[in-house]
Amino acid sequence: MGRAPCCDKDNVKKGPWCPEEDATLKEYLEKHGTGGNWIALPRKAGDLSVHVLDPSLISFPRNMMIISYGLKRCGKSCRLRWLNYLRPGIKRGGFTEEDDKIICTLHGSIGSRWSVIASQLPGRTDNDIKNYWNTKLKKTLLPGNSSCPKSENMSNETTNEIRHLNLQQFWASIPTAETYDSGNSACFDTNSNALPYSSESNVQNYDSNGLVPDPSLIISRSMQVSGFHTSGSGSENYSKTSSQDLSGLSTSSTLALENSYGLWSGINGSVKEDGIMHMDFGCESHDDEFLNGFGFQEDTRELAPYLGN
DNA sequence: AAATAGTCCAACCGCACCCAT
């Protein structure tokens, strides 16, 4: 038996949104927010059954009174409409060359994780980027077309910009010590920005003479590994990559990688004799050490068999 | 001018994850 549908599909409207619906949804969300429940939102918005809408929101003559009878829309549809179209600060079209570079680089690193890519381009939605990729950028990557910039061609300015953005997000994304599965390496106080536990003997900068002849290949594979979410309490249901069985990884391993992979591009690293992956995040040295201490010091030991050498 | 092909993009669908119970 399948799960119950999220709404009564026979009694919801589908297809393009009209200006009245947009205005109703926008007004409700600006006043009340989602209330943490998109499913119930259309009914609640419908409670404002008769009201005057802001004429500036719609393409009707000014001062015209619009009477709304609520939203006969699925909650998911409302969410999508808000996030992709009505939300303040949305940028539409006009992708710049730098945008292209960022999208191409991130797509090359992490694949079609559009929401992650969108998080690097303020004001852009995942849907917008996905469409842009499918209709424009992808074609530039077809055999014979190499106009999409590769990461090595990205200007230092752009690369630094991405790293700067990511470092800010990294701090913002760190869970509290109470909720994070600490192990030895990630038990710290995010309020004080104190560095996590790190054993100096285990934290080393990336060495180009390491065991791995092509560090970029290894990172590429680790990106694949990190592209999977943990589920629940940590020991069950890990997804597989096309060729790698991840069932042996602990929650903290994939959490650490999950945190890092969406946040960094162009990082290098290698698996040393101790089985630990040491990463060069392109930061000042103490930041590298911090990040290694946070996510990669202990946990990646488990990853070594999957990363190969 | 009409027909056809190609492009774009808003919106839908289904699935996996998260979290409360």
Place this chain on the structure above:
DNA sequence: TATGGGTGCGGTTGGACTATT
């Protein structure tokens, strides 16, 4: 621990628009 509802995400679709024949 199991279950079910809500949410977020990526893939896909369908219709509007534009270009070409």
